[in-house]
Amino acid sequence: MHVYRTHTCGELREDHVGKTVRLSGWVHRKRDHGNLLFIDLRDHYGLTQCVVDVDASAFKEAEAVRSESVIRVTGKIVKRSDDTINADLPTGHVELKVEDFDVLSAAAELPLPVFGDAEYPEDIRLKYRFLDLRRERLHKNIILRGDIISSIRRRMHDQGFFEFQTPILTASSPEGARDFLVPSRLHPGKFYALPQAPQQFKQLTMISGFDRYFQIAPCFRDEDARADRSPGEFYQLDVEMSFVTQDDVFAAIEPVMAGVFEEFANGRTVTKAPFPRIPYKEAMLKYGSDKPDLRNPIEIQDVTEIFRGGGFGIFARMIESGSVVRAIPAPGAGARTRSFFDKMNSWAQGEGFAGLGYINIKEGAPGGPIAKNLGEERTAKLRQQLGLGDNDGVFFACDKEAGAARLAGVARARVGEQLELLDENEFRFCWVVDYPMYEYDETEKKLDFSHNPFSMPQGGLEALESEDPLDILAWQYDIVCNGIELSSGAIRNHLPEIMVKAFGIAGYDKATLEKEFSGMMHALSFGAPPHGGIAPGIDRIVMMLAGEDNLREVTLFPMNQKAEDLMMGAPGEVSAQQLRELHIRSVMPAKKEE
Numbered sequence: 156m157h158v159y160r161t162h163t164c165g166e167l168r169e170d171h172v173g174k175t176v177r178l179s180g181w182v183h184r185k186r187d188h189g190n191l192l193f194i195d196l197r198d199h200y201g202l203t204q205c206v207v208d209v210d211a212s213a214f215k216e217a218e219a220v221r222s223e224s225v226i227r228v229t230g231k232i233v234k235r236s237d238d239t240i241n242a243d244l245p246t247g248h249v250e251l252k253v254e255d256f257d258v259l260s261a262a263a264e265l266p267l268p269v270f271g272d273a274e275y276p277e278d279i280r281l282k283y284r285f286l287d288l289r290r291e292r293l294h295k296n297i298i299l300r301g302d303i304i305s306s307i308r309r310r311m312h313d314q315g316f317f318e319f320q321t322p323i324l325t326a327s328s329p330e331g332a333r334d335f336l337v338p339s340r341l342h343p344g345k346f347y348a349l350p351q352a353p354q355q356f357k358q359l360t361m362i363s364g365f366d367r368y369f370q371i372a373p374c375f376r377d378e379d380a381r382a383d384r385s386p387g388e389f390y391q392l393d394v395e396m397s398f399v400t401q402d403d404v405f406a407a408i409e410p411v412m413a414g415v416f417e418e419f420a421n422g423r424t425v426t427k428a429p430f431p432r433i434p435y436k437e438a439m440l441k442y443g444s445d446k447p448d449l450r451n452p453i454e455i456q457d458v459t460e461i462f463r464g465g466g467f468g469i470f471a472r473m474i475e476s477g478s479v480v481r482a483i484p485a486p487g488a489g490a491r492t493r494s495f496f497d498k499m500n501s502w503a504q505g506e507g508f509a510g511l512g513y514i515n516i517k518e519g520a521p522g523g524p525i526a527k528n529l530g531e532e533r534t535a536k537l538r539q540q541l542g543l544g545d546n547d548g549v550f551f552a553c554d555k556e557a558g559a560a561r562l563a564g565v566a567r568a569r570v571g572e573q574l575e576l577l578d579e580n581e582f583r584f585c586w587v588v589d590y591p592m593y594e595y596d597e598t599e600k601k602l603d604f605s606h607n608p609f610s611m612p613q614g615g616l617e618a619l620e621s622e623d624p625l626d627i628l629a630w631q632y633d634i635v636c637n638g639i640e641l642s643s644g645a646i647r648n649h650l651p652e653i654m655v656k657a658f659g660i661a662g663y664d665k666a667t668l669e670k671e672f673s674g675m676m677h678a679l680s681f682g683a684p685p686h687g688g689i690a691p692g693i694d695r696i697v698m699m700l701a702g703e704d705n706l707r708e709v710t711l712f713p714m715n716q717k718a719e720d721l722m723m724g725a726p727g728e729v730s731a732q733q734l735r736e737l738h739i740r741s742v743m744p745a746k747k748e749e
Contacts, residue, residue: 159227165201167232167246177229178203178251179259181289182222184270192217196228196251199294204241204250205230213256223262223269223289229255277707282721284712296709299419300697304371306418307392307693310411316367316394321356323349323373326674333377335387343738349375352690354609355675357395358647361686362678367407368395371693379716385694385706386718391642395688401630401646404687405429405586412634412641412691416582419700426584430634434589443481443564445590448638449583451571455563458482458551461536466528470512470553481552481563484541485570488548489516495573496523499550502569508562512551519545568638582636582699589613590631593624593660603661606631609675610645612657619656634691641696644689651679 159179167176180198187193192207192214205228207217220226230253241247266282267275269289280287287293308318327334327348334348350356352374360368372393379386392411396404409428416425431449438445441454459479462470470480488495496513503511514526514534526534541549550570552562571577592612594605602624610629612618618627630646648654654676658668669676697709707713714720734740 156229163200164196164198164203165245167203167249167251169234169248171232172234172249173231175229175231175254176251177227178205179225179227181269182220182224182226182262185220185222187218194226194228194253196226197289201245203246204235204244205253206250207253207256211253213253216258217253217256220258221262221264223265223286224258225260225262227255227257227259228253277715278721281707281713281715284722288711293708296697296701296703297711299701300693300709300711303415303419303697303700304693306415307411308371310414311369311392311394314367314407314411316369316407317365319357319360319365319368319370321350321353321360321370321372325350325356328355335375335377338737338739340737351376352391353393355672357393357688358609358675358683358686359678361395361397362681362683366397368688369393372690377718385710386714386716389706390693391690392693393688393690394644395686397684397686399646399685399687401588401632401687404644404646404689405632408634408689408691412584412636415696416584416636416700420582421700423580423582425582430584430586432586432588435587435591436589438587439560439564440481443560443562443567444638445587445633446635446638446640447585447587448568448571448577449585450577450579450581450637451567452576453484453486453567453571455567456482456484456541458537458540461533461540462529462553465533466530467525468528470525470551473553477555478553479556479559481559482537482541483550483552483563483566483570484543485513485548485550485574486544486576487546487574488570489518489544489546491548496548496550499566499569499573503562503566506565508552509554511562511566512553513548514551515548516543516545525551584634584636587633587635588631589628590633591625592627592629592657595625601662605629607643607645608658608661609648609654611648612653616650616653616656619653619660624660630687632689634689636699639695639699642689642691644687646685646687649679649683649685651676654679 156177159177161176162178164178164180178196180196183195183197183202185192185194190209194205194207194217196203196205207214228251230251232249233252235248235250265286267279267286269286272292288297324337324347327336327346328351332351334351337347337349339345339347353370353372357368370393372391373388374391375388394408396407409430413425413428433447435445438447440457443455457479459474462480463474465471474480493515496515499513500511512525513523514537515522521534537549543549550566552559552566554562590606592605592610593602596603606629610631613628613630614622632644633640634642648657655665655668694706694709698706701709703709712720712722719725
């Protein structure tokens, strides 16, 4: 017999009855029934109920053992009586009658329980992450993560992609987020950087003559944490393809994304490929966001002309100053009390906006200050354009185009949530396409790239030379699911002359371009294939499929919001000798005077 186990704790069934087996695992829970002591024994694979009779030699030791101690038990498998069967447990028809009992590792008093679903403060959970990971929900999430990554790998290989590993120590990049820097001992005063993404390396892989690359890539960015973004590091499915158009990238990625979500959807419906494509401009108008949640049926509409010169003076005056009016229908809201509309307005003000106007149609009669001042004719036009019924409502956002889109977008999400319009059992995918190549930076008073500066402009060099920069679109795209951006991607600019012109429009001369991106520019000058790619976020995919709201619930050993590893004590101080070897010294910020 094996020294630790003949079976796992999730393996035993009725056909094992009568056999002598050995199990090892953690004491999940104990229940003392007087003459019998029940121990739920847990390992990675499941849970088995073990029974110790009061007359057994092991009873006293079993009675004294603490929860989460690691034990080994040997005994016979017996069938449970019909009234004690646990149908919710795969091993619930049998139990192990303990003959030998050994404590392999005694547990100290626990800082948080493993049994049960009680919530504990995050700092305790992260400090004792190894205990937190023993809890059923989190343990299942990490297993799910591994299964999802395995599925993605298999699907990528089936699509003809080859897995590469790109460098972790690389050069600092002047664009994007803040780098994590690593001092070089051999080159005093110089630093490596951890890659924010393998962007340049995967493009160089295509230039090197490979065709279909992918990698489950670690990425490092020194930026603040969010619920949907881990501080420090995260993983993405990094993809690049040669000799492809945007359509080719979509055709390769859609079966992978749809397939993975269908495999792990657990009964929820998934958008079938091909996914809908929504131009950026349309997304901002209809949804107020380039990350539209298509589970929400509300579509925003422009109603500027109905309000232009009308009796609602505030909007009319703002329109003359260049503002627009966006309408957010609220189906069925007319049946709500006035407080619903007032609370929505207060919510908007709490979000930093001036307010949120509304019309409340109750039993066919439009009500509220806007309807009263706008007049019957214009209100009727609104109802007709928006398709408003007798018990619907509508909210209005009035501001310059960007501000109106922002307010309308968050109001659409809020209304959908408050009216319970979203189907929580759907995964609704779409592509957002046709992003503008440039935008005007009001702070710097200059043109700049609006998205990825290395994307190919639609129309190529001719567009850059002949069109208004603000009218030029790029071959850039995002894949979005349920209002969460899973990835950005692009067809790359593979021609040096177009790169120089594109950066020149944004105010970067050729010398600056060649200095900051010398490796890429040098490589492009030796014959680069047309290529493009994308990089869906692994952590976000797992978070959605696990039904979690925070990435830390699907990450093995995450940091806290301050980018601290409370379990390992990172970041930590290093010795003076280590600093001397690296030819650097630590200069602490001056303390603020009280």
